[in-house]
Every structure is written in C-alpha cells, then in structure tokens.
Amino acid sequence: MEQQPHPQQSSTTRNGTVYLVGAGPGDPELLTLKAVRLLCEADVIVHDGLVSQDILNLVPATTRRISVAKQRSRHSMAQGQINALLIAEARSGHKVVRLKGGDPFIFGRGGEEADDCAKAGVAVEVIPGISAALGCAAQAKMPLTHRDTASAVSFVAGQCKGLSEQNWAGLTGKGRTLVIYMGVANAEAIAEKLIADGASPDIPVAVLENGTRDDFRAMRTLLTDLGDLVRRENVKSPAVFVVGDVAQYGDADDRFVSIFDTVRAEHVEGSHPDATRPSTGPGLTATELEI
Template identity: 70%
Template structure:
C-alpha cells in the first residue's frame, strides 16, 4: 500500500474586479450580477448604489473602502494589500467598483499588484459613468454633425495644473470630465485659456441613472456659478462640447444669455 501523498497547500482565491455601473442595478452586466449574488466577500467603493449592495447574500462579508475627496478610508496601497491577503487566504473576492474598473477606477493598479503577488485576477467591465449618465440625458457623446472624438479626463488627479488638455475640447470633439465639481472654476479658466469659447455648451450630469439624478446644461463661462447656484454635488460628470445641445437636460442656455445681454446693455 503506497503512502498517501501529503495534502496540497490551499490554493489562492481569485479577485474579480467588477464594474457596478453608474448606479441603476438594471445596468449591471449579467456576469456582474451573478458574482455579486454569489460572493462571500465583497470589497466595495462608496459609489456603489445601495440597491446593488442589497443584492449580496445575507451572509456575505462586506468591506467598505469608500473614498471621498481628500479623505480615504484606506490608502490605495492598503486596498491592494487587503485584496492580496484575502486571496492568499483562499478567499474569492469581488472587488466592486462604481462605473468601470478601468476608467478612473484604479483597477489597473490593483490588477498589477495582484498579478505581481501571483493572484489570479479577472476584470468584469461595467457601464461607465460617462456612458450611463449621458444615455439617460439623451446626450450623444459622438454625433456625425458635432463630434467624431471623445476624451475622458479627471478634474482632480495629481493636480489639475499638471494635466495637459490641449486639443481635447473644441470643434468636433467632446470632453468628459470626471471628478470636476469641486474644481469647476479652474477647469473653466483652463479651457478658456486653451482657446475654448466661453459660449461652449456644457452639461453637468449629477447622480446619473439614480432616483435623484439631474442633468443641467449651460455655457462654459457659467459652469462654476451654475454648480454653486444649483448646489450640485458629487458624483457628477461635466460634458463639454456641441453634443450637449442635443440632450434633454434642463436648459439654462437662454437664461445665461439673457442675463449677459442685460448686463452688457446696462454697461
């Protein structure tokens, strides 16, 4: 009788980087929904809608790593280490992120650290905030008559002044700005200094696809004032370009133009 081979060391778990979309649970991919419903461990961001978190099984372990401007529950390096540790303990992990993991979701950083640690990682794409929020507002990001290119930028990422946006906005182009509500005034100055007309249409898409969503459009020169006037809060996207005129957003164009005309006539 041959001696039994020693039991194998427990295998590492798999980490699934899952996009939760902009908020509406109906916009989840089928694969994302299945993973959320079956997961025993979910590490989630603060932007994941409550309705999506409610899909988790009752006995699931939920770990929040919610980030807010200038304040993180965990630094990104610690989040990466947490994912590695849980996987090496043999746990499959659903790492749940708002929007898409690879569009301003830091999924690339997490995937790199996981792979370097020998942990299996799989990415489940989600509908990005730009796609989901623009679709709700009937705002086409590209249009044959208005825009043949679209760019995504971050309004606060390693310092606004360090970012080069030259050529990203203007005729035939759409610019989508993530995380730009708090820096709307310097964003406006930056774009106008780059030669963009103050009358360029802009839209702010707040809480897109959720029950409290708002879509408001105005002119670039009014962007910061409108955000303050309307008490806009994150999460919100800023869309810059002629495609904005085709949306069904609350139209403040004429209000701004009328106010400007009155000021000019009184001068």
C-alpha cells in the same frame, strides 16, 4: 507513483481569485449577468462608496462586506492598504469581489489593484461596467458622438494634482466631445483651465448628476458659467460634465440666465449690435438665453 504538485502550482491552487467588477453608475439592471453571478457567489465584497445601495442589496446577507469608501481628501483606507487587503483575502482562499463604481479601468484605479495582485501571484479577472459618462449620457438621451457634430470623445479627470499643469489644448472644439469626471469641486477652475487652453467660453456644457438613479438631474449652460451653475444648483458628486456641441441634444434643463447677465455687463456701449447676446452655438437659440 502519484506526481507531487509543483510548489508554485500548489500555492496558486490554494489562492482565491480577485474579481474587479464594474458596478456601473447605479441602476442594478445595468449590471452584467456575470457581475450579478459573482455578487451572489463571493466570499467577501470590497466595495466603493459610489456603489448604490440597490446594488449592494443584491449581495446575500451572509456575505462579508468591507467598505473602502473614498471621498475628496478623505479615504477610509489608502489605496496601498486596499491592494494588500485584496491579496490577503485571496491568499486565504476566498473569492473576492472588488466592487467599483462605473468601470474598473476608467478612473477607478483598477489597473493598480490588478498589477499588485498579479505581482503577488493572485489571479485577477476584470468584469467591465458601464462608465458614468455612458450611463449619464444615455439617461439624458445625449449622444457623445454624432455624425453631424462630433466624431471624437475624450475622458479626463477633473480632480487631479497639478490641474494648471495639465495640457487640455485640442480636447474641445469642432467635432470633439470632452467628458470630465470628478470635477464638481473644481468646476470653476476647470472652466478657466479649458478657456486658457483655447476652448471657447460659450461652448455648450451639460452637467449630468446621479446618472441612472432616481434623483438624476441634467442641466445645460455655457462653459464660462459652469462654476456658477454648480454653486447655484448645489450640484453634488457623482456628476460628469459633457463639453461640446453634443450638449445641445437630449433632455437637459437650460440654465443660461447668469451667463446672459455676465456677457451683457462685459460689453461696452457702442459695440457690435449683437454684442449683448453671447454666441449660442448650434442648437442654442437666443430665446433660451433671454431673461
């Protein structure tokens, strides 16, 4: 006599699987082989707004696509609704690809989606992607760690509730690199917060915009000038800020004019002979600061 399947086993068998796939920072050639295969096999793609069109072009025209694009203070679909959508699609027996910019588990809310799916009895698999910090730094040839400069790196989100209550003390300084995601809208407040928490105002900062894409830009300044640079250069998301001495390396355009003016104006006559010239830190020469 054939054994009847356990009800729970039957339900699980009927369910599809949710794949949390990291799309990386934009260049489709940086996708993993598994990510490309799943994009071709999926019944439905639920994708973020940061996923590049070049990557979406890999999806077959017959595959259903659902955009859940998020922008600052404006979501096309709340996170809870996205979670419910993934579960509903999987329970319909579909192979669901949740396509997320960067890596699903680095500021991607992938943990919440995986947790809700698991609680609902839906199988989840995570396919990692290249996070923005790594993609941007690679294109700028800017190592986030360096034997002579930095032996530790930290990632923080610049767009978060209660920025002033965050404790960023110790995240910058000798031997450390800090990478700030989603900080464009709060650049000035972020610089003020870091300085208030002990960061040197003249620590080097690189602003890396649209990493691995054709319109990539890399600019370098000092922390105290970060907000002005973002406004002056009309920096747009996606972008990351790399704070620390490693910002001296790689291919980035120097943008020091504003900070030179600011520091010169702040020093009173009769101060130290070098007071009109800000401390440049390793690799940033005085000539790069001259007008």
